[in-house]
Amino acid sequence: MTAADSQAENKVVEPGGLRFGPLTMMPGVSAKNLFGLFFASFFGIATMSFINASQPYVMTEMLLIPLDEQGTLAGNLTVVQEIVLLSLLGPIGALSDKIGRKPLYVTAFVLLGLAYFLYPLAGTILSLFLFRMIFAAGAANNVVMLPAVANDYPQEGCRAKMLATCFIFNGLGIVIVLAIFRGLPVRFADMGFDPIWVGRYWLWVMAALCLFVAVVIALTLKPGAPKQLKKREPLLATFKIGIRAARNGRIALAYAAASVSRGDLSVMSTFFTLWLTQEGIRQGLPTAEAAKTALTFYVFVQGASLPWAPIAGYMLDRIDRLYGLAIAMVIAGVGYSSLWLLDNPLGMGMYLCAALIGMGEMTANLAATSLIGKEAPERGRGAVLGMWSFCGALGILTVALVGGYLFDNVSQIGPFMFVAGANILLFFWSVFLILRRFSENASAKSGSA
Structure with missing residues (x-):
C-alpha cells in the first residue's frame, strides 16, 4: 500500500459512527x-x-x-x-x-x-x-x-x-x-x-x-x-530492534529527550510540593497551611502549561524537529534554573518561575514526542516507540534516585538544578546534530558541484 493509499484510507469514515465536534467514533x-x-x-x-x-x-x-x-x-x-x-x-x-x-x-x-x-x-x-x-x-x-x-x-x-x-x-x-x-x-x-x-x-x-x-x-x-488484535513481537526481539534504531543519531537524541522530558515531570511531581511544604514549615506555617501553599504553586505550574500547549504545538509543527527540541530544552532549562534566583520560594517571584516551568515542561514533552513520531521508521515503529517509553521510565528512576540524594544532602533545589543541567546538555546535543547536518549538506553540494 502506498503512502497516498494509506492517507486515503485514513480519511474514510465508517457509516453509523457518533460525531462529536471534529471527532467521529467507531460504529457501536x-x-x-x-x-x-x-x-x-x-x-x-x-x-x-x-x-x-x-x-x-x-x-x-x-x-x-x-x-x-x-x-x-x-x-x-x-x-x-x-x-x-x-x-x-x-x-x-x-x-x-x-x-x-x-x-x-x-x-x-x-x-x-x-x-x-x-x-x-x-x-x-x-x-x-x-x-x-x-x-x-x-x-x-x-x-x-x-x-x-x-x-x-x-x-x-x-x-x-x-x-x-x-x-x-x-x-x-x-x-x-x-x-x-x-x-x-x-x-x-x-x-x-x-x-x-x-x-x-x-x-x-x-x-x-x-x-x-x-x-x-x-x-x-x-x-x-477490541475486535482486531495484532500479533505481539517477543519482548527481547522488540528490545533489540529498539536498541539498533539508536544508530540513527536523531532517534538516539529522541531516546535521550524521553529520559529528560519524563525526568522533568518526575522532579515536579516528587520534589516540588515537598520542597515548598518544608519551606512553609520553616517559615512558621502549620503543616496544613504549608501543604496548601505548596499545592497552590503546583496547580499554577499545571495551569500555565494548558494555554501554552496549543502555542507550543503550533510552533513545533512549523519548524524542524531538531530546532523544536533545542528551543524546548532552552525554555525548560531556563525555567528550572530560575528557581536558583529566588530569595523566598513562597513569594510572588515563584509565580513567574512556575509559569516558566509549566511552559518548559509542556514544550519539552511535546518536542520529544513529535521528534520520535517523525523519526520512528514504519518498520519496527512499535519497537522504537516502546524503547522510547522505556527510556522515559529510566529518566524517572534516575531523577528519583539522584534527586532524592541531592534534596537531603546537598540542597533542596538540587533536583531542579540536575534536570536543568540535563535540559541544557540536550540542547547542545541538538545543536551538534543541526551543525553536523549543515556540514553534510554543504559537503554534498560541493561534491555535486
Whole structure:
C-alpha cells in the first residue's frame, strides 16, 4: 500500500459512527461511552498526582519523618512505584486485549482508592512502601487503559484529535481537582481535628472520589474486548530492534529527550510540593497551611502549561524537529534554573518561575514526542516507540534516585538544578546534530558541484 493509499484510507469514515465536534467514533460507540472516557480522562492524572502532593503532609505529621530525610524517602517511593508500574504495563495491555478495557479501567480506580485509604494508616516506612505498591498497580492500569480506550473509540482519521482531547481533560482535571483538594487540610484543622485525622480525612476523600470514578466508568464505558488484535513481537526481539534504531543519531537524541522530558515531570511531581511544604514549615506555617501553599504553586505550574500547549504545538509543527527540541530544552532549562534566583520560594517571584516551568515542561514533552513520531521508521515503529517509553521510565528512576540524594544532602533545589543541567546538555546535543547536518549538506553540494 502506498503512502497516498494509506492517507486515503485514513480519511474514510465508517457509516453509523457518533460525531462529536471534529471527532467521529467507531460504529457501536455511544455518547455514554464517550462521556465515560472523558470522565476517566479528567480524573485520571489528577488522582495519580495527588499521592506526591499529599505525601509531605503524611511524612511530616503522620510518620514524623525528619525533614532532612524526606527527599531520599520520596525518591525511593517513586522508584518502587515505577518498577512495579514497568513490570505490569505489558501484562495489563495483553490482558485488556482478552477481557476488554472496562474491567481493568475500573480496577485502576478501585486500587487507587484502596491505596489512598491505606496510605494514611501506614505506621511504618515498610507499610508505606507496601501501600505505594498497591497504588502503583492502580496507576499501571490507568496509564495503559487511557490510551487504549482513546485509540479504540475513534475512527482512524481522528485518533490524534481524540488523544489531544483526552490530554486536555487530563490537564483540566489536575488544575481543578488539586485546586479543590489543596484547601481541605486547613478546613479539617479549623473543624478541630488533630493533624493525624486531618491527613486521614484528606486522603480518604480522595479514596472516595476514586471509587466514585470507578462506579461511573463501570456504568458508561463500552464492554467487550477490541475486535482486531495484532500479533505481539517477543519482548527481547522488540528490545533489540529498539536498541539498533539508536544508530540513527536523531532517534538516539529522541531516546535521550524521553529520559529528560519524563525526568522533568518526575522532579515536579516528587520534589516540588515537598520542597515548598518544608519551606512553609520553616517559615512558621502549620503543616496544613504549608501543604496548601505548596499545592497552590503546583496547580499554577499545571495551569500555565494548558494555554501554552496549543502555542507550543503550533510552533513545533512549523519548524524542524531538531530546532523544536533545542528551543524546548532552552525554555525548560531556563525555567528550572530560575528557581536558583529566588530569595523566598513562597513569594510572588515563584509565580513567574512556575509559569516558566509549566511552559518548559509542556514544550519539552511535546518536542520529544513529535521528534520520535517523525523519526520512528514504519518498520519496527512499535519497537522504537516502546524503547522510547522505556527510556522515559529510566529518566524517572534516575531523577528519583539522584534527586532524592541531592534534596537531603546537598540542597533542596538540587533536583531542579540536575534536570536543568540535563535540559541544557540536550540542547547542545541538538545543536551538534543541526551543525553536523549543515556540514553534510554543504559537503554534498560541493561534491555535486
